[in-house]
Amino acid sequence: MKPGHITTPAEANTIPQIEEMYIDIGARSREEAEAMGVRHGTPITYATAPVELANGLVASPSIDDRAGCTAIIHTAKAFAEKRPKATVYYIGSVEEEIGLRGAETCLHDLDVDMAVAVDTFPAGYQPDVNMRDLFYEVGNGPGLHVGEIGDRVRIQSQQVHRWLRKTAETHGIPHQVGLMNGGTDAMTMMQTRGGIPAATIGVPRRYSHSPVEVFSLSDFENLTKILKFAVEGLDASFTTARV
Ligand SMILES: [Zn+2]
DSSP, rough: OOOOOOOOHHHSSSOOOOGOOOOOOSSSHHHHHHHHOOOOOOOOOOOOOOOEEEGGGGETHHHHHHHHHHHHHHHHHHHHHHHHHHSOOOOSSSSSSSTTTHHHHHHHHOOOOOEEEEEEOOOSSSSSSTTOOOOOTTTTTTEEEEEEEESSSSEEHHHHHHHHHHHHHHHTTOEOOOOOSOOHHHHHHHTTTTTTOOOEEEEEEEETTTTTTEHHHHHHHHHHHHOOOOHHOOOOOOOOOOO
């Protein structure tokens, strides 16, 4: 960043254009940078480690969607000894943020009856967010969407949603039911193949898409519990038929 000492008032209130941005890696020349392994197209990320805050909250970059990936790994591990009756695919898909791409191709070759997107959601209850706009609250349990408002409004599969919701209710697991501005992989999964019934579940997090997203460990634990009980309870009687 340009030092504040020489920043003009007009510059101070503007976000620099991407072509004006640069990253200092300590190299003194192009050759030095190349010797360090830097090439055109080398990916970068925030070098921020997770930090534990008060009340079981954790700040970390990429909670979205490391939390979801970790939750499905925990769920798979829970069935390491005793497999569930249903066939379950645990998939870590790519490029959700830039167009829900990975989930669509993943499911193209799999003949599944339904799908669940395990994601994270922007939460309200931070000083600069009106709680009418984002009503999920960190610490009140994982969220279960009834719908998503992205480029178009998508109502989630009521059968899949109710299965997850009923699991949470039956086992007395805290959860929140809501709606989200923005989409998740459930949107695209419902439009791949012949339309796969899908719903979304995930942990709410504050400071969405920043290097200090904040989520609650208890929400995460409750998410893995709901997933585990939901999969455990699946048998041939489950149907996505509406009547
Ligand atoms: Zn996201």
